[in-house]
Amino acid sequence: MAIKNITVLGSGIMGHGIAQVSAMAGYNVVLRDIEQQFLDKAMEKIKWSIDKLVSKQKISIEEGEKIFSRITPKVDLRDALQDCDLIIEAVPEIMDLKKKVYAEVDAVADKNTIYASNTSTLPITEIANLTSRPDKFIGIHFFNPPQLMKLVEVIPGQKTSKELVDLTLNFVKSVSKEPVLCRKDVAGFIVNRIFIPLVHEAAWAMDRTRTSMNEIDSAVKFTLNFPMGIFELADFTGLDVIHKATIEMYSRDKKVINPHPLIQKLYDQKKLGQKTGSGFYDYAGEKYERINLTEELAKKFDSTQILGTILNNVAWLITNQASDVQEIEKALNLGMGLKKPIFETAKSFGMSNIITELRDLSKKHGKFYEPDPYLLSISS
Ligand SMILES: NC(=O)c1ccc[n+]([C@@H]2O[C@H](COP(=O)([O-])OP(=O)(O)OC[C@H]3O[C@@H](n4cnc5c(N)ncnc54)[C@H](O)[C@@H]3O)[C@@H](O)[C@H]2O)c1
Numbered sequence: 001m002a003i004k005n006i007t008v009l010g011s012g013i014m015g016h017g018i019a020q021v022s023a024m025a026g027y028n029v030v031l032r033d034i035e036q037q038f039l040d041k042a043m044e045k046i047k048w049s050i051d052k053l054v055s056k057q058k059i060s061i062e063e064g065e066k067i068f069s070r071i072t073p074k075v076d077l078r079d080a081l082q083d084c085d086l087i088i089e090a091v092p093e094i095m096d097l098k099k100k101v102y103a104e105v106d107a108v109a110d111k112n113t114i115y116a117s118n119t120s121t122l123p124i125t126e127i128a129n130l131t132s133r134p135d136k137f138i139g140i141h142f143f144n145p146p147q148l149m150k151l152v153e154v155i156p157g158q159k160t161s162k163e164l165v166d167l168t169l170n171f172v173k174s175v176s177k178e179p180v181l182c183r184k185d186v187a188g189f190i191v192n193r194i195f196i197p198l199v200h201e202a203a204w205a206m207d208r209t210r211t212s213m214n215e216i217d218s219a220v221k222f223t224l225n226f227p228m229g230i231f232e233l234a235d236f237t238g239l240d241v242i243h244k245a246t247i248e249m250y251s252r253d254k255k256v257i258n259p260h261p262l263i264q265k266l267y268d269q270k271k272l273g274q275k276t277g278s279g280f281y282d283y284a285g286e287k288y289e290r291i292n293l294t295e296e297l298a299k300k301f302d303s304t305q306i307l308g309t310i311l312n313n314v315a316w317l318i319t320n321q322a323s324d325v326q327e328i329e330k331a332l333n334l335g336m337g338l339k340k341p342i343f344e345t346a347k348s349f350g351m352s353n354i355i356t357e358l359r360d361l362s363k364k365h366g367k368f369y370e371p372d373p374y375l376l377s378i379s380s
Helices: 011-022 036-055 063-067 094-107 124-128 162-174 193-207 213-222 230-237 239-251 261-268 304-319 325-336 342-349 350-367 374-378
Strands: 003-011 027-032 071-074 086-090 113-117 139-141 151-156 178-181
Touching: 003 011, 003 304, 011 027, 011 036, 011 063, 011 071, 011 086, 011 230, 027 036, 036 063, 036 071, 036 094, 063 071, 086 094, 094 113, 094 124, 113 124, 113 162, 124 139, 139 162, 151 162, 151 325, 162 178, 178 325, 193 239, 193 261, 193 304, 193 325, 213 230, 213 304, 230 239, 239 261, 239 350, 304 325, 304 342, 304 350, 304 374, 342 350, 350 374
Parallel strands: 003 027, 003 086, 027 071, 086 113, 113 139, 151 178
Antiparallel strands: 139 151
């Protein structure tokens, strides 16, 4: 089946961006939200973004106009789903709301319309099973902002057809993005399964070693080759997002995170990061401020334990056949901005040192840290 007409449900942070990238690839897009005022704001943002591309001479004025004219905002659901080949759902991350939305959609959508959810953490299979067509349901996880981020995770549910997986991978490429296939519907998919636990782990490392946040973040940046520190990235992402993802992922799988109470505390205190003026760090202005991280500070923290947890989660994905080394490296590079493959960083630490560290942590802090069989297999 060829995709021509797309309906994006939800015109918020993700929805308006997904609508824009789809229109830029030539698709006809309907952008649907529950109130006209939300759509007006979304269309303004899209216009601003297209104008910026024109002013940077990335596209011509005529191309910009064409792209904008391919997006039609609509409130009426039946109208929005007329002749729709593919629905990309980007409504808020609340299971009950998603349930309600899919019930409404199912009542009016054509029987051949494909459903794709942009959920970051909710189980694809569970949402798919609420609909009349679990075989035509798939996860398509764009990253924020969709206009700039190259990575899209594609997550089949248990009943998703092979044809739909192939079609979705091709669709992602057609909108000039790089797909990675998360072969199993596991908590956090690939990137969040590595990122979210890491925030907790960095907080545990701070307690255990009495190292400062700046020192840990400097090591994450300069030794583990991240684009920024992990506390810095958490503040940038928002502690509300991290907290919500933690609850969702931990409720699905206790193995994925060793929750640190500081994340809950910051969330309860409404210290949500950059956007509220404080999170792990304090911020003065509205504009994003870089934290002062240096190679000197990086030397004060041995990041083996943090690297060990990253690798354990990577290895879990491989052992459980959700992904492979190549795809995970691609996801870490494009989704988290890692400048060097994680297994190359691991080599420079020595895999046997990392295993020793994990065994030591496991003795002191429990089974969570036990090295995954895949790590043991590659260290011998
Ligand atoms: N924000 C991120 O960084 C990010 C990144 C990747 C994935 N996601 C996922 O994308 C989805 C959307 O997140 P967001 O950040 O864009 O949310 P958002 O709150 O910015 O936007 C959601 C939009 O959906 C609209 N909406 C609510 N009910 C609706 C309905 N019945 N029909 C159509 N629209 C409806 C809201 O009015 C709002 O405009 C979530 O599943 C989230 O987990 C978010």
